[in-house]
Amino acid sequence: MKSTIIDKLFNRVEERGVVCVGLDTAISYIPKHLFEGRSEIEALVEFNKQIIDATIDVSACFKVQIAYYEALGLNGIIAYKETLEYLRKKDAIIIADIKRGDIAATASQYAKAHFEGDFEADFITLSPYMGMDSIEPYIPYMEKGTKGVFSLVRTSNKGAEDIEELEIVDGRKVYTIVGDKLIKMGQNIIGDCGYSAIGGVIGCTHVEEGKEIRNRFNKMFFLIPGYGAQGGRAEDVALYLNNGNGGVVNSSRAILLAYKRQEGREKDFANCSREETIRMRDEIREAVRRNG
Numbered sequence: 001m002k003s004t005i006i007d008k009l010f011n012r013v014e015e016r017g018v019v020c021v022g023l024d025t026a027i028s029y030i031p032k033h034l035f036e037g038r039s040e041i042e043a044l045v046e047f048n049k050q051i052i053d054a055t056i057d058v059s060a061c062f063k064v065q066i067a068y069y070e071a072l073g074l075n076g077i078i079a080y081k082e083t084l085e086y087l088r089k090k091d092a093i094i095i096a097d098i099k100r101g102d103i104a105a106t107a108s109q110y111a112k113a114h115f116e117g118d119f120e121a122d123f124i125t126l127s128p129y130m131g132m133d134s135i136e137p138y139i140p141y142m143e144k145g146t147k148g149v150f151s152l153v154r155t156s157n158k159g160a161e162d163i164e165e166l167e168i169v170d171g172r173k174v175y176t177i178v179g180d181k182l183i184k185m186g187q188n189i190i191g192d193c194g195y196s197a198i199g200g201v202i203g204c205t206h207v208e209e210g211k212e213i214r215n216r217f218n219k220m221f222f223l224i225p226g227y228g229a230q231g232g233r234a235e236d237v238a239l240y241l242n243n244g245n246g247g248v249v250n251s252s253r254a255i256l257l258a259y260k261r262q263e264g265r266e267k268d269f270a271n272c273s274r275e276e277t278i279r280m281r282d283e284i285r286e287a288v289r290r291n292g
């Protein structure tokens with residue numbers, strides 16, 4: 001079965017660049033003027049909407065981290081739902097960052113929750129470390145062509161070395177085994193662009209193996225964290241891309257809080273986010289060009 005959603009994402013990268021805008025929105029990020037006449041939750045949704053409007057034509061997709069909304073209780077979940085609805089209205093590609101990983105029966109319910117109904121997204125993030133059967137319940141949705149996942153493979157956090165980088169008896173590392181299994185699992189849900197609907201979360205902070213990872217997982221589309229705040233540079237990101245595509249690069253705080261780095265622009269926060277998105281997009285494009 002051909003995946004159309006991965007083709008749509010590939011085409012968005014071609015048209016708009018590799019930036020994935022992370023809507024990991026904390027109440028403390030919101031400019032004070034947005035609270036005038038609004039509740040905290042209303043201000044949060046309004047902040048998200050203005051960021052979306054300002055960046056949608058210069059970013060490939062949006063990643064919404066559910067934890068920031070869950071932490072606010074029932075009203076936060078409503079804000080999450082309303083943010084997803086607005087993104088769908090704008091025909092944005094949505095990655096719901098939920099990082100689920102559980103046995104098949106439970107996973108089937110997570111799949112229904114986040115691929116249908118109030119919390120519907122185009123892609124979701126998963127953790128495969130309970131085994132590949134924790135991924136299988138999502139495949140029927142992907143076989144329809146309109147849904148995809150990004151599974152953790154090699155993440156950008158320091159603790160990745162605790163499990164992902166362990167070597168087994170034949171010298172392979174755990175993350176390479178996981179990636180190989182995901183490639184095999186996704187071989188029948190590949191789009192015209194050549195990438196599978198089963199993508200991988202690959203942090204850009206492991207530059208010494210960047211080219212090796214890109215070559216090994218050649219049919220895997222990457223969701224790339226680690227740029228900016230975690231130390232990843234545009235030159236590092238370029239190693240994980242194929243001719244400037246084959247992945248999206250997430251940035252959350254640097255985009256959402258761009259206005260705080262410019263005195264007097266609090267009320268112009270959305271344009272500040274747009275400028276940061278364009279700066280990041282162009283910096284990565286230039287690094288790709290230099291990388292050849």
